[in-house]
Amino acid sequence: xxxxxxxxxxxxxxxxxxxxxxxxxxxxxxxxxxxxxxxxxxx
Amino acid sequence: xxxxxxxxxxxxxxxxxxxxxxxxxxxxxxxxxxxxxxxxxxxxxxxxxxxxxxxxxxxxxxxxxxxxxxxxxxxxxxxxxxxxxxxxxxxxxxxxxxxxxxxxxxxxxxxxxxxxxxxxxxxxxxxxxxxxxxxxxxxxxxxxxxxxxxxxxxxxxxxxxxxxxxxxxxxxxxxxxxxxxxxxxxxxxxxxxxxxxxxxxxxxxxxxxxxxxxxxxxxxxxxxxxxxxxxxxxxxxxxxxxx
Numbered sequence: 001x002x003x004x005x006x007x008x009x010x011x012x013x014x015x016x017x018x019x020x021x022x023x024x025x026x027x028x029x030x031x032x033x034x035x036x037x038x039x040x041x042x043x
Numbered sequence: 044x045x046x047x048x049x050x051x052x053x054x055x056x057x058x059x060x061x062x063x064x065x066x067x068x069x070x071x072x073x074x075x076x077x078x079x080x081x082x083x084x085x086x087x088x089x090x091x092x093x094x095x096x097x098x099x100x101x102x103x104x105x106x107x108x109x110x111x112x113x114x115x116x117x118x119x120x121x122x123x124x125x126x127x128x129x130x131x132x133x134x135x136x137x138x139x140x141x142x143x144x145x146x147x148x149x150x151x152x153x154x155x156x157x158x159x160x161x162x163x164x165x166x167x168x169x170x171x172x173x174x175x176x177x178x179x180x181x182x183x184x185x186x187x188x189x190x191x192x193x194x195x196x197x198x199x200x201x202x203x204x205x206x207x208x209x210x211x212x213x214x215x216x217x218x219x220x221x222x223x224x225x226x227x228x229x230x231x232x233x234x235x236x237x238x239x240x241x242x243x244x245x246x247x248x249x250x251x252x253x254x255x256x257x258x259x260x261x262x263x264x265x266x267x268x269x270x271x272x273x274x275x276x277x278x279x280x281x282x283x284x285x286x
Contacts, residue, residue, distance in 0.1 A: 006079055035261050039260060
């Protein structure tokens with residue numbers, strides 16, 4: 001397999017990895033913000 | 044009810060630094076002699092697999108601690124680790140498929156390790172689903188603790204599946220009794236990536252446990268506003284005629 005094509009697979013793998021980590025981290029951050037708001041409205 | 048504890052920022056900083064360090068190390072290490080540039084997928088695939096194991100082992104430990112101490116903080120830690128573990132298991136499956144296509148020629152094969160890892164993913168999705176079956180914090184914690192202890196039996200089976208059954212997935216290169224058959228630069232970069240991903244896991248755990256604590260506070264606050272239900276809401280009739 002040509003080197004350039006190998007790099008495409010590598011970039012794809014790292015793209016999937018960092019996209020997953022960022023999306024999961026963002027989902028936790030958003031859920032924290034939403035629950036804090038709900039807790040404030042409960043008070 | 045306002046949560047007393049303030050949110051922490053340091054886990055986000057740790058995640059960003061660890062992610063960047065892994066990327067720089069993986070892109071600058073010399074390529075493998077056989078797999079060439081494709082070998083760079085190793086530095087995210089193996090750490091993700093390690094954390095899938097580690098996260099579910101911690102879930103088992105925290106579940107056992109809950110059953111021993113009956114403290115809900117251990118239940119929250121078990122759940123947080125399971126959710127982060129599901130994310131890493133999904134990631135290791137996706138990365139395995141991306142690596143399989145250019146090396147094995149297929150996206151998916153019913154190899155023992157690959158299939159068992161997919162089963163592991165769905166079993167822990169089941170763990171997370173089980174937690175949604177009741178609003179009682181104690182009942183939820185007890186059910187999921189028992190599940191979390193028994194489900195971990197899959198991990199040694201997955202790890203040794205490449206030794207016990209013949210398949211496409213390679214045998215262990217690092218975690219085996221003999222010395223590793225890998226170049227020192229590759230081993231060191233891999234260990235560095237594993238350490239960085241472990242730091243990402245720990246930082247994510249802090250944030251996910253913070254979220255779980257807030258969710259429990261909210262659930263208790265909502266339950267305290269509810270009126271009595273079923274029989275508790277019905278007063279006995281006054282048959283004395285008011286005398």
